[in-house]
């Protein structure tokens with residue numbers, strides 16, 4: 573799949589924009605706050621109907637306007653599709669495929685798939701659980717229609733249950749209705765947990781090798797899904813926490829409180845084979861404890877890098893996660909997704925930049941940056957360069 577073109581009208585800081593993309597590497601460069609990320613956001617919106625920044629539609633519309641238009645032409649299996657989004661200040665957005673209006677965003681499924689990579693993604697392990705849940709939800713919402721529908725039902729139920737918990741404080745007779753919400757919460761919650769676990773299993777099949785190579789053979793990385801209900805069933809945990817929920821007027825267990833754990837084991841190689849270009853900057857972070865000897869290297873104790881990892885270790889694991897996401901999406905959709913790289917290169921050291929650029933040479937990519945030095949230094953082949961300046965674009969090649 574490829575993006576061929578994008579047109580914007582009254583979107584963020586663009587009055588009018590028309591841009592044709594190359595099928596390989598496209599660079600948008602310019603100073604800060606000129607509108608580079610706005611273009612990536614508009615592309616992402618045309619595939620998912622949502623802003624990657626979580627911005628509401630009304631804030632995407634250009635100041636002092638009531639409506640905005642995004643028109644994207646994509647190509648899939650040699651066939652062109654035109655996706656139109658019509659954002660309105662006071663009513664839901666209109667979406668059309670080839671000028672035929674669609675009712676549900678899920679009808680866009682399968683036409684286009686984006687992987688968005690921003691500097692915030694590099695902090696996914698260091699920051700709190702909400703970013704990690706968001707990562708899974710954003711990806712699964714593009715991969716799985718049923719998941720998207722279960723998630724929106726679940727979120728609706730959580731909102732209803734939380735407002736009920738508040739109202740019970742004033743109207744005790746409402747207590748009887750709590751069971752009805754709990755039954756539905758368990759039904760959708762379990763479906764979400766099951767699908768997330770399956771997704772994490774799929775990521776694990778890829779990430780261990782990616783991470784091993786990225787750290788020059790020094791680390792193994794495994795992700796596990798952590799349920800807020802621990803070993804209890806969701807139903808039992810809801811019952812157990814009911815008193816507390818009523819007191820704090822909020823639902824304390826369920827997939828909206830779950831997390832991902834990132835465990836790293838360090839490999840102490842006596843005679844490490846392969847070609848560890850030394851990417852690791854955290855070799856002394858782990859204590860050599862509880863070691864067991866496995867062939868030519870010794871494996872240290874697993875540590876939870878959310879709590880005990882060095883910053884470098886956390887960022888490398890985050891890069892492994894993103895690279896694995898790209899690989900997994902490729903496998904699952906039997907096509908290459910489109911990669912949107914928002915000023916990520918400047919956040920990485922030379923070796924990791926190299927690794928990332930090498931990994932994406934076969935994917936259509938739109939990259940934002942403030943300068944072109946990184947690409948020149950890496951002799952990375954660029955197919956199209958656009959200079960972004962204050963809501964206008966100049967085609968440089």
Ligand SMILES: Nc1ncnc2c1ncn2[C@@H]1O[C@H](COP(=O)(O)OP(=O)(O)OP(=O)(O)O)[C@@H](O)[C@H]1O
Pocket residue numbers: 583584585586602603604605606607608609610611631632633634635915940942
């Ligand atoms: N609704 C809106 N209407 C008009 N302009 C907007 C709107 N929302 C944001 N902007 C403007 O868009 C610009 C920011 O654009 P963007 O986030 O794409 O910057 P950028 O070029 O990616 O910058 P950086 O390199 O700092 O990330 C700012 O000038 C901001 O004022």
